[in-house]
Every structure is written in structure tokens, then in C-alpha cells.
Amino acid sequence: METVTLARHAMATRFEIVLHGDNEAALRAAGEEALDEIERLDNQLSFYNPHSQISRLNARAAREHVRIEPRLFELLERAAKLNAALDGAFDITIAPLMKAWGLAGGSGRIPSDEELLSARAKVGMSHVILDEATSEVRFDREGVLLDLGAIGKGYALEEAAEILREAEIESAFIHGGTSTAYAIGAPPDSDSWKIAVEDPKFSERAMLDPGSITEKERADSQLTTIALRDEGVSVSAIWGKGFQSQDRTYGHVLDPRVGRPTEVAALAAVVSPSATDTDAIATGLLTLGRGGLASLENLGSNIRALVAQRGQGPGEFELQTLGISLATKP
Numbered sequence: 001m002e003t004v005t006l007a008r009h010a011m012a013t014r015f016e017i018v019l020h021g022d023n024e025a026a027l028r029a030a031g032e033e034a035l036d037e038i039e040r041l042d043n044q045l046s047f048y049n050p051h052s053q054i055s056r057l058n059a060r061a062a063r064e065h066v067r068i069e070p071r072l073f074e075l076l077e078r079a080a081k082l083n084a085a086l087d088g089a090f091d092i093t094i095a096p097l098m099k100a101w102g103l104a105g106g107s108g109r110i111p112s113d114e115e116l117l118s119a120r121a122k123v124g125m126s127h128v129i130l131d132e133a134t135s136e137v138r139f140d141r142e143g144v145l146l147d148l149g150a151i152g153k154g155y156a157l158e159e160a161a162e163i164l165r166e167a168e169i170e171s172a173f174i175h176g177g178t179s180t181a182y183a184i185g186a187p188p189d190s191d192s193w194k195i196a197v198e199d200p201k202f203s204e205r206a207m208l209d210p211g212s213i214t215e216k217e218r219a220d221s222q223l224t225t226i227a228l229r230d231e232g233v234s235v236s237a238i239w240g241k242g243f244q245s246q247d248r249t250y251g252h253v254l255d256p257r258v259g260r261p262t263e264v265a266a267l268a269a270v271v272s273p274s275a276t277d278t279d280a281i282a283t284g285l286l287t288l289g290r291g292g293l294a295s296l297e298n299l300g301s302n303i304r305a306l307v308a309q310r311g312q313g314p315g316e317f318e319l320q321t322l323g324i325s326l327a328t329k330p
Contacts, residue, residue: 001188006031010042011153013177019164020171020188030167034160034174041159044072045152047095047145048105057137058095058145065136073135075276076128079151082280083125085298090284091256095145096122101261103252104147110245118143120259154234154279157182161232161275179235182275183228192227197235199223200267200308200317223319224306224326232275236282237267255287264289264309266317269324271304281305290320 004027007016015038019027046052053068060066068076079092095104100119102109111119122143129138148155153176161182164172173193175181183193199221226233238251238261255262268285270278277299285292290307304323311318319326 002027004028004031006035008035008039010035010039011046011156011176013153015156015174015176017160017164017172017174018187019169021169026167027169030164030169031172033167034163037160037163038156038176041152041156045148045155047147047149054146054148061137062139062142062144065131065134065138067134067136070135073130073132073137075148075151075155076137076146077130077132078276079148079280080125080128080130082151082277082284082299086281086284086288086292086295088124088257089255089287089292090150090280091123091125092146092148092151093123093125093127093144094150094254094256095147096120096143097254097256097259098147099145100259101250101254103254108245108250108252110250116259123256123259150283151276151280153177154180154232154275154277157232158275180232180275180279181228181234182232184230186229192229195226195228195233195235196222197224197226197267197269197306200237223308224324226269226271226304226324228271231271231273232278233269233271234275234278234282235267235269236286238262238265238286253283253286257287262287265307266310267306267308269306271324272300273302277303290318293320293322296322 001020002024004019004024007014017031019031021027044053047054049055053072057066083091096119098104100111100115127140127144157174157176157180160174161184164184169184171185171187173183186192238253251261253262265286268282270282272278285307289309293305296303296305306321306324308317308319
């Protein structure tokens, strides 16, 4: 049994693939093709690349109908359905708010009331008109901007996994920056791929006071381990990015419905056969909290999820799961 490991930088993160099989050359060729597809999608979906199809759409769609390739149109349709299922907590029109909060390529700042009001007027999927017959997109006002950052990575992984399947790869694991991953089959020595989810108590302390973490705490920091087989997984958390102002920490995940950083859940993990869905749902659950688990019934019965919501006291978290056991440790 041969093992091939490949990596490439795209979508502002590092993508890695591990492939197992009998033919090293075939594994390597399939892995490189999958990474090529991720790089192609990066060039198509990037909010920051002025030559990407999303940037061209953002520049023109408020003034005219813009035709896009069918697969990208289907992705926007999927984003709209996820937006509706998650009560607007996931929204690809979030970009004006990200810019107002200085989180679109910046280090963060608190916007004025006027800036926030102006940005909120441009956010909402109701401003995006999708013509299925022609694969055309139109915005109903100036200033609407699409940012697929909360769904693009999962979509890229799902498309890459499809390429691996077409190449008859039966055992592979691919991840983008460790926050979203996709598993094909299982590794040679196990019945599934294993993903560890870190305890939010540890993660928050590690962010605020990294020197206070002992080696034993690091060893015991995992909340659970999720088994994957032909599924995607996404783990989203409010820490890691953000900024501080006047002794207060503001997270990088914004609630598109109110235009402010969400403070409901600290961590969400989602498993589904679709990595596109897991990426978006994990973001939405950070805003919805454990109450959002009921919304997943509208998206199918094969979704598993975990939400860590803040409790009453400092550093306390209340956990709620849907099909994920908290008893499993690595």
C-alpha cells in the first residue's frame, strides 16, 4: 500500500491531501489534479482578486444582468437555500458589513452608527436576483457585494473530492487550513478517518493567556473525536481572528441580521456528505447557537452537528449535539 502526501497554498490557507492506494504515480496524478481544481476555484471565487469572476460580478451586477458559468450559478443557488434554511444567519452578501468592521483584509475597527446603517442596507439575499433560465445574476441596488469566504473552501474540497473519486481513489483525506476537511473511504489501518474537536474552554484560554496552559491540559484539550467516511466536516469558532477595542474583544464572525459580531456560540462542528454545506452551516450555527440545530432538519437527515454555547459563568460552555457523541476520545 502506497501513501502520497501533497500540499498547496490557495484561498489564503494551506490545503493538504493524503492518498492511499497501490499505484503511487496514479495517486500523485489524481492529487495534483484535485489541487489544480482548488487553485482554479480560488481564482474564480476570490473576493480579493480583481480578476476573479466574483469580483467582476460585484463590479457589474448592480447595473446589468451578469451571466456566470452554470456551476458557479448552482453554488449561488445553494448559498441562497442555505441562507433560507438558517434564518439568514449565513449570508454571502456579508461583505459590506465585513468592510465596515475593518475585517475585509484589515485588522478590525468599530464602525460608526452611520457606517453600520449604510452597510446593513446592502446586506441580504433578497438583494440578489438569480435567473435560473439564463444563469444570470442581478443586484437590486448599488453596493451589494458577494463574499463566498464562508462556503468557498468547503465547495472547493467537495469538487476536489469528486475528482479523486473519478480517478477511482478509494482512500484519501483532504483539508483546507484544518477548519474544513473531506474524507474518502478510510485509511488502511482503520474503519474511518478521525477528526479531533478541541474543547472550547481550552481554546479560549489559549487565545487569551497562552502561557497559562499546562502540558497536561494540552493533552486533555480534546472535546471529542469525530469519525468520518465519505463525509465532510467543518469546525468554526469565534476566536483566532478579531480585534480588541477599549478592553473588549470582538470576534470575526458577524451576524448578518443585526450587523454585529455574534456572541451566542463559541464553537460549532458540522458533518455532512457535502463539505459545501458543512462550511456554511458551521458559520450559521455560531450565530444561531444550539437553537439552530432544529433548522438542520430542513437540510436532510444525514447531518451531524455540535454546538458549544456560552454558559452562565466565565469560561463555562453548554454543549448540545445532533448525532455526535461526546464520549469518544482519541
